[in-house]
Amino acid sequence: MLREMAACRRLLGLLAFLAAGAADDSVLNMCMDGKHHKTEPGKEDALHGQCTPWKENACCTSNTSQAAHDDQSYLYNFNWDHCGTMTPACKRHFIQDTCLYECSPNLGPWINKVDQSWRKERILDVPLCKEDCEQWWNDCRNDMTCKENWHVGWDWSQGHNRCPHGSMCQRLESVFPTPRDLCEKIWSNSYKYSTFTRGSKRCIQMWFDPAQGNPNEEVAKYYANAGAGLSLWTLLVLLFPALPAMLP
Numbered sequence: 001m002l003r004e005m006a007a008c009r010r011l012l013g014l015l016a017f018l019a020a021g022a023a024d025d026s027v028l029n030m031c032m033d034g035k036h037h038k039t040e041p042g043k044e045d046a047l048h049g050q051c052t053p054w055k056e057n058a059c060c061t062s063n064t065s066q067a068a069h070d071d072q073s074y075l076y077n078f079n080w081d082h083c084g085t086m087t088p089a090c091k092r093h094f095i096q097d098t099c100l101y102e103c104s105p106n107l108g109p110w111i112n113k114v115d116q117s118w119r120k121e122r123i124l125d126v127p128l129c130k131e132d133c134e135q136w137w138n139d140c141r142n143d144m145t146c147k148e149n150w151h152v153g154w155d156w157s158q159g160h161n162r163c164p165h166g167s168m169c170q171r172l173e174s175v176f177p178t179p180r181d182l183c184e185k186i187w188s189n190s191y192k193y194s195t196f197t198r199g200s201k202r203c204i205q206m207w208f209d210p211a212q213g214n215p216n217e218e219v220a221k222y223y224a225n226a227g228a229g230l231s232l233w234t235l236l237v238l239l240f241p242a243l244p245a246m247l248p
Helices: 002-021 049-054 062-067 088-103 130-140 179-185 216-239
Strands: 111-116 119-123 126-128 191-193
Touching: 049 062, 049 088, 062 088, 088 130, 130 179, 130 191, 179 191
Parallel strands: 126 191
Antiparallel strands: 111 119
């Protein structure tokens, strides 16, 4: 019995060693299969405005970064001002959100396959830093909207999104009572409200100072490692079904 326990501890040590260094590199430094994304990330010296932090390594082109700042741009014909003019302070967050989505090469751990006419992949449950969600909500809480899920359900009869018949414009904080509601519901769970804060290396920042480097690279590596470790443990249990019962 002692021999089996010793062998089990060695196996557990090997598992920990492999899990520590077994990041799933296939989900690092990649672009999703979306409507305007590049096939591979790369340098883009001419990125515009709030998309500039990604210029050293981007999944978006200069033209896409320009359009991300336009009202009702050609990207998706989406009208931010569907319930009156959106304030600049609020719109800044939606532009940053668009830049992150279009430009970031660090969203691989959260990319999922979808069967949609305008994209083949989407992000799901990206852990957005606490401050990002809270500031987004605070700066937009008095702006107006008529919908909770901005991905679906609009009236597109005039070529751009309009509030569906029978809906009512109301303050954003009435539609999204908390920062968590805003981050998680507005794009059908693309983001997940994180209790981790900026600098923790455990959450994605919507925007960052490029002079300090891209903090989201380390975050993506952490979650790629976590996924690889789980997969390795699952594989070992499949190979050795009695393993959990043998562990001390």
